[in-house]
Amino acid sequence: MAEFRADVTTHFAAQPLPGWRRAVLKVGSSLLTGHGGLDPIHAEGLARFVTRARAQGREVVLVSSGAVAAGRGRIGNAGNGIVQRQALAALGQASLMGFWQALFDMPVAQVLLTHDDLRNRRRYLNARTALLELLRLGALPIVNENDTVAVDELKLGDNDNLAAAVASLVDADLLLIATDIGGLYSGHPQRDQAARPIERVDAVTPALLAIAGDAGVLGTGGMRTKLDAAAKAATSGIATALFCGRDAAVVSALGESVLHGTLVTTNGNRISARKQWLRHAPASGVLQVDAGARAALLRGASLLPGGVRTVTGDFHRGDVVDVHADNGELLARGQAQYNAGESVRIAGRHSRDIEAVLGFRYDEAMIHRDDLVLLHRMQTPLETTK
Known part of the structure; x- marks a missing residue:
């Protein structure tokens, strides 16, 4: 054209x-x-x-x-x-x-x-x-x-x-x-x-x-x-x-x-x-979540480790990560409270277990709702992990 x-x-x-x-x-x-x-x-x-x-x-x-x-x-x-x-x-x-x-x-x-x-x-x-x-x-x-x-x-x-x-x-x-x-x-x-x-x-x-x-x-x-x-x-x-x-x-x-x-x-x-920065900042990793976590996110909740199924990418605490549903749907983007290795270790665990697993705890959530922006209503897959 x-x-x-x-x-x-x-x-x-x-x-x-x-x-x-x-x-x-x-x-x-x-x-x-x-x-x-x-x-x-x-x-x-x-x-x-x-x-x-x-x-x-x-x-x-x-x-x-x-x-x-x-x-x-x-x-x-x-x-x-x-x-x-x-x-x-x-x-x-x-x-x-x-x-x-x-x-x-x-x-x-x-x-x-x-x-x-x-x-x-x-x-x-x-x-x-x-x-x-x-x-x-x-x-x-x-x-x-x-x-x-x-x-x-x-x-x-x-x-x-x-x-x-x-x-x-x-x-x-x-x-x-x-x-x-x-x-x-x-x-x-x-x-x-x-x-x-x-x-x-x-x-x-x-x-x-x-x-x-x-x-x-x-x-x-x-x-x-x-x-x-x-x-x-x-x-x-x-x-x-x-x-x-x-x-x-x-x-x-x-x-x-x-x-x-x-x-x-x-x-x-x-x-x-x-929130604008979070929408446009390129993501360093992906957290894939289950149906329960998806529903909680859409209600405005933080992302707790219990709902995270898989962790991909090499990211640090404070980096931006994408949140995907089981079917690959892009749900949200936010700042990670834990780095990639720590996230792998606590994924699927209850928040009360974080300190026992890691020896410390920054937050009960892997992404706090104040550091998260929903993207699921967007019509196109605009934000992808590089």
Whole structure:
């Protein structure tokens, strides 16, 4: 779907954007590259939108891909292996920042993140503090994955999901994802003549994911990752707008709070920053629980060791772990009170036996309810153990 060029102003009817004060705008590689390097033809319109939003008293955090493509533009074809792409990312970061700075009067600031930064609570809070301070100073934070060291992220092309995590991190009201097509269609618009635009999504379902397109040539994420990101943002009470960043009229309309694209809505419930962190922090292990523990968790209880059947992964006390039901259903995510080895030893035991088994006891629960967030109502398997 990445090369489809639709007149999106006619395919996607106008609809109002949700009201917002702070937004995260994600821009992918396919909108920034051309002729072997970075090309401002589409970025200029997006920069005008950001500048206009700032003049309206709004704040924007930019999540930008393009470092690898920029590096390739500087030295040519260096190969496409992981090591080569790490080197290209390092070569391209400076060019990418210079590219964006040339389009803005305001100072831009580079912020490189990895999933490890989102997993570790202290680093998560440090990143949040830095981003909010940059906004306070009137700078434009430009976030990218640290591709030079984040091997898994390079392979997965996760900047869409990174943008959702950043939206949660900074308490954004809206996630804007610029794509190279008009939005979500009911089928592949090039192959299916009956394909119609989907202008509103109230829940990201497996059926929607099934019709999502694959990755483009330059970018590494496709429409599926954008829907995954939108579903993650929705769980934090953040709506997502998918729109064509190649269409100047569509981008300009955003400045009037008008969307020609797909709006993924939210139930409006905002959760605490700690719960948001738990939702998006990558898990280091899995605790599989029985039916009794599943029912207790859904009632809001802590996870006691008696209901834990198996323990997988290598995690430390305080690390984030996923909680699965017997059938593999993702139920919850939380911070482990005991490390992996200790958890194996007390799994299936009564809480009163913990001290006898381990020689000490931190807590009667393996995950306390205050350190746990339920995920079972999510429509897609968005959070998986790496």
